[in-house]
Amino acid sequence: MSQYSESASSHDREGVVALDVKIGEVATNRLEILKEMVAQDPTNSFARYGLAMEFANTGDLAAAVNEFRGLIDQNSNYAAAYYHGGQSLEKLGRIEEARDLYEKGIEATRRSGDAHTRGEIEAALNLLPL
Numbered sequence: 001m002s003q004y005s006e007s008a009s010s011h012d013r014e015g016v017v018a019l020d021v022k023i024g025e026v027a028t029n030r031l032e033i034l035k036e037m038v039a040q041d042p043t044n045s046f047a048r049y050g051l052a053m054e055f056a057n058t059g060d061l062a063a064a065v066n067e068f069r070g071l072i073d074q075n076s077n078y079a080a081a082y083y084h085g086g087q088s089l090e091k092l093g094r095i096e097e098a099r100d101l102y103e104k105g106i107e108a109t110r111r112s113g114d115a116h117t118r119g120e121i122e123a124a125l126n127l128l129p130l
Contacts, residue, residue, distance in 0.1 A: 030054055038067075045075045052081065056088050064088045072104075079109050079117040086124055099128055 031054050037047035052067030068085030071078050082105025089098035102125040109118035 031058065042070075043074055045071060045078055048074075049078065049081060053084065056084060061088045061092050065092070077108055077112045079105060079112060079114045079121075081105075082108060083117060083121050083124060086121070090124075090128070095128055099125065102128075 031051075034047060034051040034054055037044060038051050041047065048067055048071045052064050052071060055061070055064035055067060065085055065088050068081045068088065071081045072085070075081075082101055086098040086101045086105065089095075089101060102121050105121040106118055106125070109115070109121065
């Protein structure tokens with residue numbers, strides 16, 4: 001019985017390692033696809049937002065901030081970019097920049113009438129240390 005358990009345990013570990021590699025490959029492929037989409041059409045807000053989120057999800061917060069800022073520069077009403085850009089800045093410890101981005105996001109959501117995202121941005125802003 002212990003041989004079976006040991007064998008199964010060994011197999012499970014190999015499966016997890018293989019799964020981790022596949023997940024890493026998928027993330028890399030997704031990142032490369034999004035980079036290519038933005039390179040082909042830098043005005044594609046959806047692709048740029050996806051790229052920024054992929055950078056954030058993979059831990060490259062500085063690149064994420066750059067993409068969120070680029071998105072905002074080309075589409076100042078893309079409300080989610082302010083929220084997620086601010087979140088990335090917070091994680092980088094750049095609190096004053098996050099505050100500024102949140103405040104600009106609140107202005108953008110007032111212009112566009114996006115009360116839901118405005119509420120999320122206001123909540124994030126209120127959680128920042130003074």
